Amino acid sequence: MEKIRVEDAVGAVLVHDMTQIIPGETKDARFRKGHVVQEEDIPVLLSMGKEHIYVWNQTPGLVHENEAAERLAKAVAGPGLTFSETKEGKVNLIAKHDGLIYASEKGILALNTLESIVLATLHNHRPVNKGQKIAGTRVVPLMIDEKVILEAEEIACNFNEPLLQIRPLQSYKIGIVTTGSEVFHGRIEDKFGPVLRAKAEKWGSNIIGQSYASDDVSMIQDKIREHIRNGAEMVFVTGGMSVDPDDVTPTAIRGLEVEMVTYGAPVLPGAMFLLAYYNGIPIMGLPGCVMYSRTTVFDLVATRILTGERLTRKDIAQYGHGGLCLECPECTYPHCPFGK
Structure with missing residues (x-):
């Protein structure tokens, strides 16, 4: 710690908060601990009655907490992210647009195992809105050895993808095949369609058509093919997803010679979910819970596919x-543990 004249303090780092009192207006810290004194600060400090201030000795090889936080934020941030103002040695990462967080859990762990490095984030694949804070970074000491920052930057560069990014949901053309003889023959009203239309609209996609099929394998397959011929880039198939003998939707989808990812998911609600790819086009078999539960495995999987990600059985x-x-x-989803 060193005592110097205010006029000589440009570039120096304050070691404590400095309070400014303006009668009838404010009494608050005008400059915070760790603030780097600028030329324009000199008149303000003098007006506060400060002719001398205490600052950190400038030691080669040490980086101030503000600069360190800014370098960390830039090292981990990928597309879709911007930065908050640097304040008290901390920088927040902010979503530039709506979408899903894609976070490298291994990369975040690798950074946080470095001494004095802090990177805190929201969960991977969480939906976020434009302007939402998704991460914060800082270092623990006021001044940190630059070697640590360089190591952190190198770790971030060694990953194929940025440690943090926001991927927007793309607009897909979607077809719906609603199965079940009771709906096909008009004995009951379809309840699935309105739910799926509302979700697709929320996600920025378009339902290009909805068709109905009885509990018949060939008819279900024909309806799926028809949507794809009409330009569907994704198909939702509802109903008939359980293991009852007359629930033939999984059989129909498999019979299209699809690339089957999974029939069944370790998610409740949504255990009977099916995901397959037909000539690269995602086909989802949706269990009944999607119709009446606000959030299910469908919300978790569909949004990731809408970012352009191709999911595997391991992902599920x-x-x-x-x-x-x-x-x-x-x-309160996504402000809850579900899907995290």
Whole structure:
């Protein structure tokens, strides 16, 4: 710590908060601990009665907490992110647009194992809105050895993807095939269609058509093909997803010679979910819970596919940890553990 004249303090780092009192207006810290004194600060400090201030000795090889936080933020941030104002040695990462968080859990762990490095984020694949804070970074000491920052920057560069990014949901053309003889023959009203239309609209996609099929394998297959011929880039197939003998939807989808990802998911609600790819086009078999539960495995999977991600069986299996919905009286998703 060093005592110097205010006029000689440009570039120096304050070691404590400095309070400014303006009678009838304010009494608050005008300059915070760690602030780097600028030329324009000199008249303000003098007006506060400060002719001398205490600052950190400038030591080669040390980086101030503000600069360190800014360098960390830039090292981990990818597309879709911007930065808050640097304040008290901390920088927040902010979503530039709506979308899903894609976070490298291994990369975040690698950074946080470095001494004095702090990177705190929201969960991977969480939906976020433009302007939302998704992460914060800082270092613990006021001044940190630059070697640590350089190591952190190198770690971030060694990953194929940015450690943090926001991927927007793309607009897909979607077809719906609603199965079940009771709906096909008009004995009951379809309840699935309105739910799926509302979700697709919320996600920025378009339902280009909805067709109906009885519990007949060939008819279900024909309806799926028809939507694809009409330009569907994704198909939702509802109903007939359980293991009852007359529930033939999984059989129909498999019979299209699809690339089957999974029939079944370790998520409740949504255990009977099906995901397959037909000539690269995602086909989802949706269990009945999608119709009446506000959030299910469908919300977790469909949004990731809408970012352009191609999911694997392992991706679905990983939902088991955090895949239990507590079915709260008032749903607060995504502000809850579900799908995390």
